[in-house]
Amino acid sequence: MAVPVIDFSKLNGEERTKTMAQIANGCEEWGFFQLINHGIPEELLERVKKVASEFYKLEREENFKNSTSVKLLSDSVEKKSSEMEHVDWEDVITLLDDNEWPEKTPGFRETMAEYRAELKKLAEKLMEVMDENLGLTKGYIKKALNGGDGENAFFGTKVSHYPPCPHPELVKGLRAHTDAGGVILLFQDDKVGGLQMLKEGQWIDVQPLPNAIVINTGDQIEVLSNGRYKSCWHRVLATPDGNRRSIASFYNPSFKATICPAPQLVEKEDQQVDETYPKFVFGDYMSVYAEQKFLPKEPRFQAVRAM
Numbered sequence: 001m002a003v004p005v006i007d008f009s010k011l012n013g014e015e016r017t018k019t020m021a022q023i024a025n026g027c028e029e030w031g032f033f034q035l036i037n038h039g040i041p042e043e044l045l046e047r048v049k050k051v052a053s054e055f056y057k058l059e060r061e062e063n064f065k066n067s068t069s070v071k072l073l074s075d076s077v078e079k080k081s082s083e084m085e086h087v088d089w090e091d092v093i094t095l096l097d098d099n100e101w102p103e104k105t106p107g108f109r110e111t112m113a114e115y116r117a118e119l120k121k122l123a124e125k126l127m128e129v130m131d132e133n134l135g136l137t138k139g140y141i142k143k144a145l146n147g148g149d150g151e152n153a154f155f156g157t158k159v160s161h162y163p164p165c166p167h168p169e170l171v172k173g174l175r176a177h178t179d180a181g182g183v184i185l186l187f188q189d190d191k192v193g194g195l196q197m198l199k200e201g202q203w204i205d206v207q208p209l210p211n212a213i214v215i216n217t218g219d220q221i222e223v224l225s226n227g228r229y230k231s232c233w234h235r236v237l238a239t240p241d242g243n244r245r246s247i248a249s250f251y252n253p254s255f256k257a258t259i260c261p262a263p264q265l266v267e268k269e270d271q272q273v274d275e276t277y278p279k280f281v282f283g284d285y286m287s288v289y290a291e292q293k294f295l296p297k298e299p300r301f302q303a304v305r306a307m
Contacts, residue, residue, distance in 0.1 A: 001199060003206050003214075004030060009037035011129070023126075024133040027217055027225075031232030032197045034212040035126075040118045045211045047111045048187065052245050055105040056091065056161045064091045064163055069171070076170055084171040086294075089238040095157040112157070116249065119213075120155050123183045123251040126215065134225055136262055144224055145182050147257030147282075153182070154254055160246040162194060165238035173236035173244065178297050179218035180289040181252030186214040192242035198233035206234075219285070219297060220253055223277045226261035231297065255283035278305035 004026045010019045026033030064070065069087050076084050095101055095116065101109050127141040145153040162173040173194055188195055188208060195206040195214070206214055219231045236246070253259060260279035278301060288303045 004033040027229040092160040145253040151254035154252040162244040168238035176235040178231040181218040192244040226265040253282040280304040
């Protein structure tokens with residue numbers, strides 16, 4: 001089995017129907033797929049690779065060597081303990097429109113701002129495809145994630161590196177989880193692998209593909225689609241060689257957005273409404289998720305139902 005690879009440019013040609021079906025299959029059967037010919041200039045992607053790698057070397061690498069993860073791994077080897085079960089072998093920063101960004105790496109700010117703008121547009125195009133495939137009005141998912149009262153959707157970008165690990169058998173790069181939010185767009189390393197998704201009880205490699213954007217759907221898309229699209233478990237393995245670059249952007253609801261299944265997708269039989277998923281405020285869901293990210297997702301929905 002291989003994660004589907006979809007040529008996004010064919011949405012605008014004779015193969016539109018086929019491409020729409022491929023995206024529907026990616027959302028319904030996988031929860032993961034890769035987009036090629038997605039419209040983001042390769043020149044920009046090459047610049048992103050360059051500044052991300054330079055940023056880690058210049059501003060993060062030495063700090064990671066002195067991090068808690070490195071210390072705990074060293075202690076675990078000496079004591080043969082299981083402390084690493086709750087640790088990730090990951091260096092990460094988050095970029096938002098209104099937080100502080102790294103300043104020392106030449107070109108980082110300008111390149112990543114340009115990249116984030118392109119990614120946000122791609123996410124919105126993709127959500128319109130999901131609207132159409134689900135039989136929803138154009139813009140339904142975007143509007144649901146924005147919420148009311150002029151609240152905008154939350155768009156964040158995680159710049160992660162997974163440095164070489166001397167004992168990859170003892171720790172994960174990132175532990176298995178589903179993503180809390182809406183649509184996730186990942187620009188992963190095209191040389192150093194490690195990303196895996198869970199499919200039919202089997203961990204499958206998300207194969208590195210030059211300049212592809214990996215798409216996965218989060219818990220909120222599962223709710224909005226009333227379970228048609230499932231958020232998928234995934235993880236990153238630690239590796240002894242190479243420094244894996246991973247840039248994940250999240251198009252998530254605003255914290256005040258109320259999330260529930262689209263009414264058109266809820267079956268009504270004898271006036272008994274299918275209530276598989278609750279109605280909740282995304283900020284409340286995130287409070288639960290912060291405590292339960294690496295635990296089964298179904299209890300999260302139950303916990304937020306009770307709030």
